[in-house]
Amino acid sequence: MSAEAVATYATRLGDDALILAQRLGEWIASAPQLEEDVALGNIGLDLLGQARTLLAYAGEVEGAGRSEDDLAFLRDERDFLNLQIVERPNEDFGVTIARQLVFSTYQVALYSRLQHSTDDTIAGVAAKAVKEVDYHRDHAAQWTLRLGDGTDESHARMQRGLGRIWPYVEEMFVTDDLECLLAGDGVAVEVVGLREEFDAYVDAVLAEATIERPTATWTAGGGRRGVHTEAFGYLLAEMQHLHRSHPGASW
Amino acid sequence: MTASSLSADGGHGAVPTGGVPTGVPGSGSMRDWPLWEVFVRAKRGLSHQHVGSLHAPDAAMALRNARDVYTRRSEGVSIWVVPASEVVASSPDEKDAFFDPAADKAYRHPTFYVVPDDVQHL
Numbered sequence: 001m002s003a004e005a006v007a008t009y010a011t012r013l014g015d016d017a018l019i020l021a022q023r024l025g026e027w028i029a030s031a032p033q034l035e036e037d038v039a040l041g042n043i044g045l046d047l048l049g050q051a052r053t054l055l056a057y058a059g060e061v062e063g064a065g066r067s068e069d070d071l072a073f074l075r076d077e078r079d080f081l082n083l084q085i086v087e088r089p090n091e092d093f094g095v096t097i098a099r100q101l102v103f104s105t106y107q108v109a110l111y112s113r114l115q116h117s118t119d120d121t122i123a124g125v126a127a128k129a130v131k132e133v134d135y136h137r138d139h140a141a142q143w144t145l146r147l148g149d150g151t152d153e154s155h156a157r158m159q160r161g162l163g164r165i166w167p168y169v170e171e172m173f174v175t176d177d178l179e180c181l182l183a184g185d186g187v188a189v190e191v192v193g194l195r196e197e198f199d200a201y202v203d204a205v206l207a208e209a210t211i212e213r214p215t216a217t218w219t220a221g222g223g224r225r226g227v228h229t230e231a232f233g234y235l236l237a238e239m240q241h242l243h244r245s246h247p248g249a250s251w
Numbered sequence: 252m253t254a255s256s257l258s259a260d261g262g263h264g265a266v267p268t269g270g271v272p273t274g275v276p277g278s279g280s281m282r283d284w285p286l287w288e289v290f291v292r293a294k295r296g297l298s299h300q301h302v303g304s305l306h307a308p309d310a311a312m313a314l315r316n317a318r319d320v321y322t323r324r325s326e327g328v329s330i331w332v333v334p335a336s337e338v339v340a341s342s343p344d345e346k347d348a349f350f351d352p353a354a355d356k357a358y359r360h361p362t363f364y365v366v367p368d369d370v371q372h373l
Contacts, residue, residue: 035316
């Protein structure tokens, strides 16, 4: 197994966490209540912690002397390997909760398997993170139930939110050559095998929330190859400008 | 002022609720969320202590919000949430009758006994 493959794999997982953390941070001071500012901020910080460990490890394995900050703040759009779902704009609370439900359910399934990875660092990150994402999933499920089974307006927003996110679901379960290779060594997990668990959990929550499972008329793809949506460039500009304008700034 | 016009809203003791604007005008959904008082047990063996209050749409979400707001730095092992409207508070107007009579009754403190030398940890 090549170090390059492991570095790429760690970068993928780290980028997913980093970019979603950035998106969730946008809610701080804008959520429906102060308490939700804190809840979404906490979830974002959990993800940022995962991202830091994974990107630091990616840099270490790569062996080119790049730190976690170098990877987070000095790469350009096409070098990011995150799934497109995590870069999608927050829009309203319904869209954000739909994205949280879908992505945290995926992360629970993924991390609970990666705890047994033959790569000690990845196994360690996953073992710690699985408890965090389990809470993220619960938070999203609780809100899905309340919005879906709430007022006419909240139901409509939740249903619309899920519809906005659904085209980005397929991409999460695409296994490519690199993942196959690493799964063969026990380092990675083939995400194609997570679909059943994902469907069972999401379908149960949606049924209780009286939300219909959407049917995507098109599906996204390409995030793992550095292909991103238009919204991503704006996210990176905001996330990176401070570090690029004032290299090494700290406080 | 009657007792029913006072509540422990906000965790600051008895406060008048009549005529006090709360929430954001014109934002009905925000004002709909009731207030909850939060009690956290720091570790096993200690009692739950009042730590503050928060807004949440229902009890299950209040517990989760309390977890996020009050235990994110490992402050607790157990949380209680109680609807603030269920807390009955003493009135500031009754303060004299409630509390002053206890001020000059030093004999209520257990300080008039001779403690044998062998008794430890008193």
